[in-house]
Amino acid sequence: MTVKSYIEKVKDEVYKCVHCGFCLTSCPTYLVSGQELESPRGRISLMKATLESQIEPDEKTFQHWDRCIQCRACEPACPSGVKYGMLIESAKNGMKEVKSNSFSYRFIFNLIINLSISKWFINLNSTIFRIYNNLKISSILYMLKISRILPSKLSQLETMIPKVYGSPLKSGQFLIDNSKFKIALFRGCIMPGIHGDNMRNTVKLLNYLGFDVEVVASEVCCGSISSHNGDLENTIKLAKHNIDLFLDDEFKYLLISSAGCGTRIKEYYHLFDENSEYWMKSKSLKDKTLDIYEFLYQNIDQKPNRVINKTVSYQPACHLLNTQKVIDEPIELIKMIPGIKFVELPSSNICCGAGGAYSITQPIWSKKVLDKKMNEFNSIKIDVMTVSNPGCFIQLQGGLKMLELHTEIMYVTDLLYYSYIEGEN
Ligand code: SF4
Numbered sequence: 001m002t003v004k005s006y007i008e009k010v011k012d013e014v015y016k017c018v019h020c021g022f023c024l025t026s027c028p029t030y031l032v033s034g035q036e037l038e039s040p041r042g043r044i045s046l047m048k049a050t051l052e053s054q055i056e057p058d059e060k061t062f063q064h065w066d067r068c069i070q071c072r073a074c075e076p077a078c079p080s081g082v083k084y085g086m087l088i089e090s091a092k093n094g095m096k097e098v099k100s101n102s103f104s105y106r107f108i109f110n111l112i113i114n115l116s117i118s119k120w121f122i123n124l125n126s127t128i129f130r131i132y133n134n135l136k137i138s139s140i141l142y143m144l145k146i147s148r149i150l151p152s153k154l155s156q157l158e159t160m161i162p163k164v165y166g167s168p169l170k171s172g173q174f175l176i177d178n179s180k181f182k183i184a185l186f187r188g189c190i191m192p193g194i195h196g197d198n199m200r201n202t203v204k205l206l207n208y209l210g211f212d213v214e215v216v217a218s219e220v221c222c223g224s225i226s227s228h229n230g231d232l233e234n235t236i237k238l239a240k241h242n243i244d245l246f247l248d249d250e251f252k253y254l255l256i257s258s259a260g261c262g263t264r265i266k267e268y269y270h271l272f273d274e275n276s277e278y279w280m281k282s283k284s285l286k287d288k289t290l291d292i293y294e295f296l297y298q299n300i301d302q303k304p305n306r307v308i309n310k311t312v313s314y315q316p317a318c319h320l321l322n323t324q325k326v327i328d329e330p331i332e333l334i335k336m337i338p339g340i341k342f343v344e345l346p347s348s349n350i351c352c353g354a355g356g357a358y359s360i361t362q363p364i365w366s367k368k369v370l371d372k373k374m375n376e377f378n379s380i381k382i383d384v385m386t387v388s389n390p391g392c393f394i395q396l397q398g399g400l401k402m403l404e405l406h407t408e409i410m411y412v413t414d415l416l417y418y419s420y421i422e423g424e425n
């Protein structure tokens with residue numbers, strides 16, 4: 001199949017775009033470049049030109065599509081309701097097909113995708129980053145001024161090497177007496193290995209609030225990494241596995257604490273033909289899938305009462321804001337905590353440049369977007385920046401490291417955990 005044939009599947013969405021440009025100022029890559037071809041409208045124009053055989057998309061075209069962070073901020077900004085997420089995924093499926101003609105690309109792509117969706121990934125990334133942190137390699141590179149002479153892409157990647165918090169979260173049942181009902185908590189691939197302590201805090205918080213929790217051993221990657229990179233085949237395989245697993249009546253809800261995974265799972269139905277068996281099943285799974293903050297906001301019947309005297313802000317995850325529309329819940333939960341002074345981050349609706357694997361695949365563009373975000377950090381005085389997604393956590397932590405700022409990064413669930421369970425921190 002050609003790129004054109006993939007875009008043809010979503011051509012109605014392409015022709016919905018009336019080129020009004022209302023989406024431009026919501027697009028982080030347009031904001032940092034001012035270039036039309038780095039905007040949603042420009043990227044859609046390239047798709048239209050492909051459809052109408054005005055261009056044969058080449059490496060340059062692919063570059064513009066690849067530079068899209070897939071933050072989907074252009075969707076809520078669009079008066080015509082263009083489903084941009086579907087467009088860019090289709091274009092990338094086509095790109096992958098073309099690039100797969102090269103043996104080396106196919107080999108490297110399959111290696112990376114298969115590694116990142118494998119069961120070993122959680123322990124592997126946790127171990128690699130733990131060793132890196134423990135040996136203080138970053139500080140040594142900085143002291144010896146080696147970081148200054150590294151190529152900019154490499155030095156940017158080095159800054160983004162995350163800190164590891166605790167051992168990886170293992171699967172298992174976390175049961176309590178007199179539970180209200182049982183929840184499946186989705187582990188995902190990044191959080192359990194790198195932010196194991198946070199996930200344990202989330203489990204304890206859910207138990208404390210009266211819910212049984214299970215982290216299911218046989219869950220697989222949600223499929224975001226594959227679908228963002230145009231690998232439809234693996235995405236469907238992973239989706240079918242998770243759909244069958246989590247539709248089990250034992251779980252009243254499937255809770256997600258990583259926004260990207262939540263959007264992928266809630267949109268599994270995009271992968272299947274309407275009214276087919278798995279389309280129906282994925283719709284049922286969507287109905288029982290909630291982001292952790294949606295769930296907490298709807299289900300807590302006691303407010304946190306321990307005081308945290310800190311000035312706190314919040315950077316929303318794009319996939320909570322733009323696709324799941326979980327907008328106010330995390331902020332309302334933060335404001336429930338006594339002692340907290342909440343300060344809004346200017347342009348908090350603009351992506352921080354994390355975007356799944358974007359900071360690895362597009363380190364230069366990711367840094368441009370991050371730099372803009374960090375300038376805004378400097379304009380507010382806060383003790384803690386809260387986030388709702390591991391990608392944002394790692395990205396902002398890297399930004400703080402670059403600026404040598406000492407603002408703490410925390411998940412909203414961590415803050416709630418400290419207020420409900422651990423007391424004043
Ligand atoms: S998804 Fe984000 S980066 Fe991509 S075109 Fe839309 S706003 Fe721009």
Ligand code: SF4
Pocket residue numbers: 016017018019020021022023024040041044074077078079080081082
């Ligand atoms: S706002 Fe919508 S219709 Fe207007 S240019 Fe952007 S995508 Fe096209």
